[in-house]
Amino acid sequence: MPPKNSVYIATSIDGYIADKDGGIDWLDMVSIPEGEDMGYYAFMENIDALVMGRNSFETVLGFDVDWPYTKPVFVLSNSLSVIPKSHREKAFPVSGELTEVLHMIHNRGFLRLYIDGGVTIQSFLSEDLIDELILTTIPIILGGGIPLFGDLRQRLAFEHIGTKVFADQLIQRHYRRVRQ
């Protein structure tokens, strides 16, 4: 099985993943039926591990919920101390060039990776390391905030795999990178 780097994330119509204050309350503006997870469980089933930045890691740690991941989480950080003791069997700091980081993660047997967090996704895209995008659009224009996408040196062509609509309002587009 070849390695694969996937993004599964929600944005506003104008492409933000958090509002001007870093808030994500608008993610819940549409009520979805109980039990509808918009494909998240199936997506996670096919993931071997997650890769996220320090900011995203600390944001998840700060949520008032149990640790949400059953797969290992690799945290891009130059500091071991970013991982609190309570999570040292669940999350692992990694550092270096992204291609080196990936090589190391792949060597540990984790091939299908969920790349998460704005900065991390942008870093991966800037090196053309994203193979799959699953983008769910919330029907709101935020007018500012943390953008999903950033500047790139090159264009990246994708192929549309499918689009699903949840609760009549949430549009989930699925794209696969096409490399010539």
Next chain:
Amino acid sequence: MPPKNSVYIATSIDGYIADKDGGIDWLDMVSIPEGEDMGYYAFMENIDALVMGRNSFETVLGFDVDWPYTKPVFVLSNSLSVIPKSHREKAFPVSGELTEVLHMIHNRGFLRLYIDGGVTIQSFLSEDLIDELILTTIPIILGGGIPLFGDLRQRLAFEHIGTKVFADQLIQRHYRRVRQ
């Protein structure tokens, strides 16, 4: 019939309407069946007039095609001289505050307006004057260019009306503004 301001436009996955050089060649990266107009004709049938900025107007003038619009085009510009003699019965300069401009256009009997061009769309959004968005996504990340959306003082909530897929690749989402 109440007035309505509509946007019908194509963007990249990362929300650009033109690339870093102002180019739009990527709009044609997906081949669509001959005769498939992605709802454009039906949309235009229900429009009374267009409103666009001077840049968009001059871009359309510069295309190597016949004048493409059968409806009046109102060009936001402080200079009458923006309209060449050849187009003085097709395009009309308007200036002033957007609400004044709209009042004047409505008074002439044009109620359903196609708002076009990045700067103009952003101006209308910033005053919450857009009622309908029809956004077609091309499966490419450009990594820079002219963005469709800009900064706003307030969030704008929309309702999803429907999504269509053309040629398996082009995703057209249709949103209507919801004002509380």
